Amino acid sequence: MSSAVLVARGLSKDFTSGGQRVPVLSGLSLCVRPGESLAVVGRSGSGKSTLLNLLCGLQAPKEGLITVAGESFRRPRKSSERSDDDARWAELRRRSIGVVFQEANLMPALSLVDNVRLRAHLAGHATGGERGWLERLGVGAEADRYPDQVSGGQAQRAALAMVFAMAPALILADEPTGSLDRHTADAVADCLFAMQGDSGCALVLATHDSELAARCDHLLDLSALDPAGTE
Amino acid sequence: MMLVRAFISHYRRHPLQLAALALMIVLATMLWTGVTVLTDQARTSLFQSEQAVATRVHVVRTDAQPVGVDDFAQLRMAGVCVAPWLEIQRPPPEGRVIGIDPLAMGCFGEAAPGGNAGELDGAPFLDISEAAKLADDGYDSRLYLLTANGSVVLPEGYALRDFSLGPSTGELADSFLLNLDALSLLVLLITGLLVRSVHRLGIAQRQQSFDLLYRFGVPRERVRQFLALELVVLTGICVLPGLWLGAQLAGMLGGGFGQALDSLFDVTVYAGSAESLPWQAAGVMVVLVLAVCLVDWLLPRRWQTAAVSARGRLLAVAVLLFGLVGVALAPGLGWVFVGTALVFAGTGWLTPGLLALLARWLSDRTDGKASDPLTRWRRRELAVMFSHLALPVVALQFAMATVLAVQALVTTFEQTFDEWLAQRLEAEFYVEVPRGADAGLAAEHLQSLAGIGAWHRVIRGEARMTVDKGESVPVDLFALTPVSDLVAGWTLLASIDQPWRGLEQGGVMLNEQLARRRQLDVGDNLTVTIADSVISADIVAIYADYGRPAGEILVAGGALPESFRARFESFSVNPGDLDMADIREQLADVWSVPEVTVRDNASIRALASQVFGQTFLLTRAISLLTLVLAAIALLIMGWVFFTTRVWYFRLLGIWGLPARAIQRQLRRLSVTLTLAVTMAALPLGIWLTWVLVSRINPLAFGWSLPMDLYPLFWIELGLVAAVTGLVVAHLMRRQLVQRAGEAQGET
Numbered sequence: 001m002s003s004a005v006l007v008a009r010g011l012s013k014d015f016t017s018g019g020q021r022v023p024v025l026s027g028l029s030l031c032v033r034p035g036e037s038l039a040v041v042g043r044s045g046s047g048k049s050t051l052l053n054l055l056c057g058l059q060a061p062k063e064g065l066i067t068v069a070g071e072s073f074r075r076p077r078k079s080s081e082r083s084d085d086d087a088r089w090a091e092l093r094r095r096s097i098g099v100v101f102q103e104a105n106l107m108p109a110l111s112l113v114d115n116v117r118l119r120a121h122l123a124g125h126a127t128g129g130e131r132g133w134l135e136r137l138g139v140g141a142e143a144d145r146y147p148d149q150v151s152g153g154q155a156q157r158a159a160l161a162m163v164f165a166m167a168p169a170l171i172l173a174d175e176p177t178g179s180l181d182r183h184t185a186d187a188v189a190d191c192l193f194a195m196q197g198d199s200g201c202a203l204v205l206a207t208h209d210s211e212l213a214a215r216c217d218h219l220l221d222l223s224a225l226d227p228a229g230t231e
Numbered sequence: 232m233m234l235v236r237a238f239i240s241h242y243r244r245h246p247l248q249l250a251a252l253a254l255m256i257v258l259a260t261m262l263w264t265g266v267t268v269l270t271d272q273a274r275t276s277l278f279q280s281e282q283a284v285a286t287r288v289h290v291v292r293t294d295a296q297p298v299g300v301d302d303f304a305q306l307r308m309a310g311v312c313v314a315p316w317l318e319i320q321r322p323p324p325e326g327r328v329i330g331i332d333p334l335a336m337g338c339f340g341e342a343a344p345g346g347n348a349g350e351l352d353g354a355p356f357l358d359i360s361e362a363a364k365l366a367d368d369g370y371d372s373r374l375y376l377l378t379a380n381g382s383v384v385l386p387e388g389y390a391l392r393d394f395s396l397g398p399s400t401g402e403l404a405d406s407f408l409l410n411l412d413a414l415s416l417l418v419l420l421i422t423g424l425l426v427r428s429v430h431r432l433g434i435a436q437r438q439q440s441f442d443l444l445y446r447f448g449v450p451r452e453r454v455r456q457f458l459a460l461e462l463v464v465l466t467g468i469c470v471l472p473g474l475w476l477g478a479q480l481a482g483m484l485g486g487g488f489g490q491a492l493d494s495l496f497d498v499t500v501y502a503g504s505a506e507s508l509p510w511q512a513a514g515v516m517v518v519l520v521l522a523v524c525l526v527d528w529l530l531p532r533r534w535q536t537a538a539v540s541a542r543g544r545l546l547a548v549a550v551l552l553f554g555l556v557g558v559a560l561a562p563g564l565g566w567v568f569v570g571t572a573l574v575f576a577g578t579g580w581l582t583p584g585l586l587a588l589l590a591r592w593l594s595d596r597t598d599g600k601a602s603d604p605l606t607r608w609r610r611r612e613l614a615v616m617f618s619h620l621a622l623p624v625v626a627l628q629f630a631m632a633t634v635l636a637v638q639a640l641v642t643t644f645e646q647t648f649d650e651w652l653a654q655r656l657e658a659e660f661y662v663e664v665p666r667g668a669d670a671g672l673a674a675e676h677l678q679s680l681a682g683i684g685a686w687h688r689v690i691r692g693e694a695r696m697t698v699d700k701g702e703s704v705p706v707d708l709f710a711l712t713p714v715s716d717l718v719a720g721w722t723l724l725a726s727i728d729q730p731w732r733g734l735e736q737g738g739v740m741l742n743e744q745l746a747r748r749r750q751l752d753v754g755d756n757l758t759v760t761i762a763d764s765v766i767s768a769d770i771v772a773i774y775a776d777y778g779r780p781a782g783e784i785l786v787a788g789g790a791l792p793e794s795f796r797a798r799f800e801s802f803s804v805n806p807g808d809l810d811m812a813d814i815r816e817q818l819a820d821v822w823s824v825p826e827v828t829v830r831d832n833a834s835i836r837a838l839a840s841q842v843f844g845q846t847f848l849l850t851r852a853i854s855l856l857t858l859v860l861a862a863i864a865l866l867i868m869g870w871v872f873f874t875t876r877v878w879y880f881r882l883l884g885i886w887g888l889p890a891r892a893i894q895r896q897l898r899r900l901s902v903t904l905t906l907a908v909t910m911a912a913l914p915l916g917i918w919l920t921w922v923l924v925s926r927i928n929p930l931a932f933g934w935s936l937p938m939d940l941y942p943l944f945w946i947e948l949g950l951v952a953a954v955t956g957l958v959v960a961h962l963m964r965r966q967l968v969q970r971a972g973e974a975q976g977e978t
Contacts, residue, residue, distance in 0.1 A: 094887025
């Protein structure tokens with residue numbers, strides 16, 4: 001079996017609210033290999049988005065170890081360590097981690113094709129195949145339109161095109177179909193799983209949608225976890 | 232009450248926006264109040280000055296010689312009620328004072344001239360004995376003999392003339408004030424745009440709340456009423472400190488302003504700080520704020536959309552072209568201002584769209600190279616910003632253009648003035664002829680000195696020039712003898728071949744003001760009455776004579792009749808191989824006086840520069856304050872607007888762009904924005920410079936200036952813009968870091 005793309009061990013995360021510490025995640029561990037998909041489910045506030053933010057370095061854990069594409073991270077103790085970690089996380093997000101949100105989050109000043117081009121450029125890929133990615137995701141005809149000129153479903157497909165254009169090792173998708181109607185959501189999900197299967201990348205998917213979660217290889221229910229944590 | 236709370240909840244959440252709006256209103260009120268207080272005081276002072284001598288006439292000698300104490304005595308003995316009026320011109324900051332004799336005024340009764348002098352803000356009137364002391368100290372002085380009315384019977388050899396404090400400058404002073412009014416209106420326009428832009432930004436962000444209130448059943452009319460009330464209350468509160476600050480500003484600039492009018496127009500005006508707050512300025516500001524912020528409700532929506540449509544842009548181009556042609560061909564000052572307003576309107580209408588178009592075009596060029604999508608994104612973002620920040624962009628453009636033009640005008644004037652001074656101050660030393668001394672003796676002595684450099688005698692007095700229908704008007708007379716090499720450097724605006732030889736052979740030269748006013752040109756024949764002689768002479772040259780409106784003619788000393796009595800005489804001397812101290816002693820012996828006043832070139836230049844600096848202090852101050860205000864507004868707007876785009880910078884971070892690279896993008900974006908506005912301001916500023924020097928100045932003041940440009944100042948302005956951009960980027964960087972910290976929120 002190939003080595004894991006993503007490994008997390010003993011992850012903990014607290015937030016401060018009203019002067020009190022609120023534990024969100026405690027002692028969480030997980031492992032995802034290339035081509036695998038993991039659904040993260042749980043009630044609102046259970047920490048799904050927080051977990052995804054930890055896994056792509058947008059937030060730092062209180063405790064624990066995260067390894068992505070061979071790069072390991074612990075909570076930095078010194079500001080110099082934090083700066084180094086920020087740079088390594090940025091490099092990973094640029095080249096290896098594709099992030100998809102509930103909203104498409106495209107640059108409104110750029111057309112769909114330019115958004116894909118920008119993302120591929122940041123990942124260090126030669127530009128030129130952007131229209132192909134949009135066509136594969138069914139929005140080739142809208143390539144030169146701007147985000148506010150297309151539907152939510154089309155924008156989300158464009159966001160997926162951006163992620164696949166960067167050829168990531170890991171995709172982190174936070175409620176990617178949450179703002180879409182059932183029909184559009186299914187179509188977007190079909191695209192996501194098909195492309196993930198083709199590319200062989202790993203997928204971590206946070207969702208409320210049980211049907212969507214059921215399409216993943218593994219399931220992690222954060223609601224079921226107690227503070228002791230579970231792997 | 233709950234509705235009010237819901238309504239103002241936005242400002243509870245974003246207190247800085249409220250503070251920004253309040254700050255804009257305070258600063259706008261301050262600028263407007265400051266300028267209007269100054270111009271109002273100037274107008275009042277002018278009116279009071281005119282009133283003080285409104286119905287007066289003065290007695291002159293029919294031989295055109297200046298009147299003196301002997302004349303006063305002779306007139307009083309003949310039973311004519313005359314009173315002496317001795318004007319002393321002192322260098323700034325004291326300026327002009329007027330000596331009057333209260334005892335002599337007795338025969339006027341209650342209508343004594345200067346009797347309402349107490350109403351003037353300042354202390355221009357003093358006892359004539361004190362004024363005489365000042366005259367003895369060497370200050371330029373001029374004596375008038377005022378009389379009560381025109382029906383008095385005068386002894387032979389005297390005539391009556393209308394009395395004014397100087398040459399006929401009312402129209403010129405009005406023009407100067409009109410220019411200031413135009414500058415004030417430009418300031419008002421700019422501040423109005425800034426207030427509107429800050430307010431509209433807040434409204435755009437609150438729109439969602441208003442829509443929600445509407446869905447909850449609150450009528451839109453009610454929302455508008457609340458908004459209007461909110462503005463009235465806010466403006467009412469903010470104009471008070473604005474008024475006070477404006478009055479303080481006027482007080483600070485008042486001395487310079489009075490000096491400006493005095494220097495430019497020979498008109499004594501006393502401007503100072505306001506005694507009470509100018510409430511009418513408050514009214515103007517309340518109306519302005521309400522108008523610029525709420526105008527959208529009055530204009531039909533289709534007008535608003537049409538403004539940015541292709542047809543609207545075409546109309547803007549038409550307005551711009553109409554304004555440009557209008558300014559070039561306008562026959563009067565008023566039409567020049569109207570044309571200028573149209574050019575500003577057209578430019579402001581077109582600029583944001585053109586800048587956005589340019590940014591998009593540059594972005595597409597990047598597309599052609601397909602090299603850097605990040606650059607493409609940045610340029611696209613820039614295009615969005617030009618559209619969203621249209622109002623502050625235009626306000627900054629106007630402010631920068633104004634500053635550029637005023638700076639160019641003042642610097643051009645300064646340099647031209649320096650050149651003019653260099654012409655007039657060609658000699659190393661200037662010797663004043665003491666009162667009562669015979670200048671002819673000194674001239675003979677200087678002529679006899681071997682080894683002396685170039686020198687000439689300067690004679691100043693009055694003459695009368697015959698104009699149409701046999702009427703004559705007073706003009707200043709300037710005579711030189713001999714016509715030495717000291718005048719070789721004069722720049723003549725128009726002349727015959729060998730003009731100085733022409734002058735020696737009986738020709739006459741005019742200053743530019745007189746030539747323009749009387750539409751005279753080289754080759755025209757002029758009839759001039761000097762003392763009891765009438766001279767007919769051809770105009771051999773027209774020379775530049777900056778900084779005062781009086782008409783002046785220049786003749787060779789030999790053309791002056793024996794009966795002519797000079798008002799002022801001096802010698803310009805280059806000592807050559809001799810020592811000036813020796814020459815000074817010799818002249819003291821010739822005149823039999825213990826001391827001769829000799830001024831050196833440097834001290835006169837310093838004095839002239841001081842007068843000049845005072846003259847343009849106000850103009851520089853207003854334009855710079857406007858620029859500062861516009862820069863602050865752009866800073867506020869840029870900062871607030873960037874906060875609405877902060878997510879896209881964070882998105883770049885999520886996509887893996889390192890923090891430093893994001894900050895670099897941010898800096899490049901904000902600095903490009905402010906520099907682009909500077910670039911857009913350049914052509915408008917250059918055009919405005921041309922309007923000021925080639926259109927407004929000749930129409931208002933009677934003399935023109937060369938059109939010079941100062942790229943170094945453009946660079947300075949660019950640096951100000953770049954610094955503003957960097958500050959915006961810095962504020963944004965803080966916000967990015969702050970938001971990231973909030974998002975982390977971990978323990």
